[in-house]
Amino acid sequence: xxxxxxxxxxxxxxxxxxxxxxxxxxxxxxxxxxxxxxxxxxxxxxxxxxxxxxxxxxxxxxxxxxxxxxxxxxxxxxxxxxxxxxxxxxxxxxxxxxxxxxxxxxxxxxxxxxxxxxxxxxxxxxxxxxxxxxxxxxxxxxxxxxxxxxxxxxxxxxxxxxxxxxxxxxxxxxxxxxxxxxxxxxxxxxxxxxxxxxxxxxxxxxxxxxxxxxxxxxxxxxxxxxxxxxxxxxxxxxxxxxxxxxxxxxxxxxxxxxxxxxxxxxxxxxxxxxxxxxxxxxxxxxxxxxxxxxxxxxxxxxxxxxxxxxxxxxxxxxxxxxxxxxxxxxxxxxxxxxxxxxxxxxxxxxxxxxxxxxxxxxxxxxxxxxxxxxxxxxxxxxxxxxxxxxxxxxxxxxxxxxxxxxxxxxxxxxxxxxxxxxxxxxxxxxxxxxxxxxxxxxxxxxxxxxxxxxxxxxxxxxxxxxxxxxxxxxxxxxxxxxxxxxxxxxxxxxxxxxxxxxxxxxxxxxxxxxxxxxxxxxxxxxxxxxxxxxxxxxxxxxxxxxxxxxxxxxxxxxxxxxxxxxxxxxxxxxxxxxxxxxxxxxxxxxxxxxxxxxxxxxxxxxxxxxxxxxxxxxxx
DNA sequence: AAAAACATGAGGGGCACG
DNA sequence: CGTGCCCCTCATGTTTTT
Numbered sequence: 001x002x003x004x005x006x007x008x009x010x011x012x013x014x015x016x017x018x019x020x021x022x023x024x025x026x027x028x029x030x031x032x033x034x035x036x037x038x039x040x041x042x043x044x045x046x047x048x049x050x051x052x053x054x055x056x057x058x059x060x061x062x063x064x065x066x067x068x069x070x071x072x073x074x075x076x077x078x079x080x081x082x083x084x085x086x087x088x089x090x091x092x093x094x095x096x097x098x099x100x101x102x103x104x105x106x107x108x109x110x111x112x113x114x115x116x117x118x119x120x121x122x123x124x125x126x127x128x129x130x131x132x133x134x135x136x137x138x139x140x141x142x143x144x145x146x147x148x149x150x151x152x153x154x155x156x157x158x159x160x161x162x163x164x165x166x167x168x169x170x171x172x173x174x175x176x177x178x179x180x181x182x183x184x185x186x187x188x189x190x191x192x193x194x195x196x197x198x199x200x201x202x203x204x205x206x207x208x209x210x211x212x213x214x215x216x217x218x219x220x221x222x223x224x225x226x227x228x229x230x231x232x233x234x235x236x237x238x239x240x241x242x243x244x245x246x247x248x249x250x251x252x253x254x255x256x257x258x259x260x261x262x263x264x265x266x267x268x269x270x271x272x273x274x275x276x277x278x279x280x281x282x283x284x285x286x287x288x289x290x291x292x293x294x295x296x297x298x299x300x301x302x303x304x305x306x307x308x309x310x311x312x313x314x315x316x317x318x319x320x321x322x323x324x325x326x327x328x329x330x331x332x333x334x335x336x337x338x339x340x341x342x343x344x345x346x347x348x349x350x351x352x353x354x355x356x357x358x359x360x361x362x363x364x365x366x367x368x369x370x371x372x373x374x375x376x377x378x379x380x381x382x383x384x385x386x387x388x389x390x391x392x393x394x395x396x397x398x399x400x401x402x403x404x405x406x407x408x409x410x411x412x413x414x415x416x417x418x419x420x421x422x423x424x425x426x427x428x429x430x431x432x433x434x435x436x437x438x439x440x441x442x443x444x445x446x447x448x449x450x451x452x453x454x455x456x457x458x459x460x461x462x463x464x465x466x467x468x469x470x471x472x473x474x475x476x477x478x479x480x481x482x483x484x485x486x487x488x489x490x491x492x493x494x495x496x497x498x499x500x501x502x503x504x505x506x507x508x509x510x511x512x513x514x515x516x517x518x519x520x521x522x523x524x525x526x527x528x529x530x531x532x533x534x535x536x537x538x539x540x541x542x543x544x545x546x547x548x549x550x551x552x553x554x555x556x557x558x559x560x561x562x563x564x565x566x567x568x569x570x571x572x573x574x575x576x577x578x579x580x581x582x583x584x585x586x587x588x589x590x591x592x593x594x595x596x597x598x599x600x601x602x603x604x605x606x607x608x609x610x611x612x613x614x615x616x617x618x619x620x
Numbered sequence: 621a622a623a624a625a626c627a628t629g630a631g632g633g634g635c636a637c638g
Numbered sequence: 639c640g641t642g643c644c645c646c647t648c649a650t651g652t653t654t655t656t
Contacts, residue, residue: 309648311632390647396624463624590649591630591649
């Protein structure tokens with residue numbers, strides 16, 4: 001049972017969210033006018049996002065689909081108290097205009113005074129939540145993790161600095177509140193509404209928000225969460241293609257006799273990881289898929305290529321896939337390309353015929369990759385592949401402990417010691433470098449395993465710790481290059497690349513090693529050392545093209561993109577592996593899923609991709 | 621001040637077995 | 639089908655060392 005204080009707490013967090021969103025989203029009317037001006041059929045597809053232009057804010061009010069009836073009444077929290085005499089009816093009118101009952105508003109104003117609109121809003125929201133929530137029992141989460149899930153991220157949000165008291169701030173708050181209220185009135189949970197509004201922006205239409213929530217529900221919901229009639233609405237979704245994918249690509253056998261379970265047959269089903277994890281095929285295995293059909297919306301140009309960890313929390317890949325035009329992910333383990341495992345999912349709209357690998361093929365066992373370890377490798381260590389290369393390495397003291405644990409014995413150590421050593425070796429990816437001596441991989445060894453040139457991340461003031469971190473967050477170049485290889489014959493004169501979350505430039509290196517000329521590369525990467533690494537590589541490899549680097553994907557708005565596109569002549573490929581922090585299993589602290597602090601930047605990948613797609617089709 | 625070392629499991633998939 | 643066991647995971651926050 002959910003008690004009232006909990007509900008109220010959630011509404012509190014909603015308010016904090018609104019404040020946070022007000023800061024985060026600055027509205028972009030100019031873009032909408034520009035794009036919608038020629039009426040080129042982009043009504044509900046044009047997402048409006050950040051812009052820092054003030055005049056755009058001015059225009060926001062009139063353009064909003066979910067308009068505030070009386071904008072003038074919406075004042076910043078600081079202003080309301082300045083003229084108490086006349087503001088009583090004004091404040092009351094304002095909240096009534098937002099859709100609250102006059103009775104309720106005056107009651108709350110009586111109780112709390114009218115000088116603190118924020119407080120009034122809180123109260124109104126909590127009251128109306130209790131009153132109008134259509135199916136309160138439905139908000140009981142059978143899955144206890146779900147509420148925690150959202151809870152932690154909202155805590156983050158409420159920590160956000162909400163000192164802004166500008167006018168647009170007030171508008172944004174009320175705008176969001178109205179939208180949220182509408183959604184809750186429609187029967188959606190606050191959490192879902194919040195997430196949707198956060199992702200799509202306050203300017204988005206109700207339809208878009210509802211659509212988003214559907215997607216999220218589909219990804220998350222268990223059978224028991226939703227009443228059957230609501231779920232039936234999802235069932236027209238892709239059943240044929242999904243089935244084809246499961247049968248043909250994932251090698252999945254559809255068990256007979258489950259026709260009864262119509263409801264959960266397709267969408268509710270968890271995405272199955274292929275075994276072996278070879279996607280549409282890898283150079284070293286005979287199993288291949290040579291054809292797939294893409295959803296119409298996904299067909300390029302431009303081509304896009306998205307990457308993230310395969311073992312994300314449940315529902316994440318379904319959501320990602322749904323945003324990326326329903327293209328099904330290709331799950332590939334890089335252990336088929338090199339000596340280290342790296343299970344990743346890739347969503348792209350590239351052709352998959354006539355792929356070819358980078359040559360020479362890298363060694364695919366530890367012994368081949370590190371011949372010197374063979375001499376010291378004990379017979380009781382059966383590993384032939386390394387585990388996933390992560391962002392941290394084992395410490396020197398750990399390897400010392402292991403040495404001491406072993407050297408007490410003449411022959412093979414007892415099984416318990418073997419177990420301990422093996423566990424540690426697997427956990428930290430240690431290799432044998434001497435008698436009773438294990439060691440973590442060196443930076444340059446990691447570089448080689450991942451397909452980068454040696455010393456790619458070396459120098460320029462980067463610490464060893466940070467090198468491991470940057471490398472651990474990177475692509476495996478051979479794997480990505482194999483997928484991108486189909487571009488070579490399509491673009492003999494080179495490509496224009498938009499590289500988001502570039503990191504140390506895995507995509508750039510892959511294309512370069514494929515022999516695909518890079519004409520213009522726009523590289524967006526937050527970390528300065530990483531940008532330096534890419535810049536340095538760019539100069540060392542005598543690139544003929546032009547490298548433009550930027551810091552923040554969130555600053556890449558429609559205006560900026562249009563500029564870039566007009567100077568570059570359009571992007572042929574948009575690559576991005578968005579942050580996995582909140583998805584990766586190694587994260588004990590904040591594995592919050594796609595809504596996590598960093599991983600939610602996926603939605604910026606989608607936003608930018610969608611913008612480029614629209615701009616590309618528009619100008620061609 | 622910066623770099624390195626350390627402490628901190630949950631969550632799922634795969635598999636064998638009954 | 640369920641259950642138990644094995645295994646793996648693009649990490650974060652704090653403390654210690656350099």
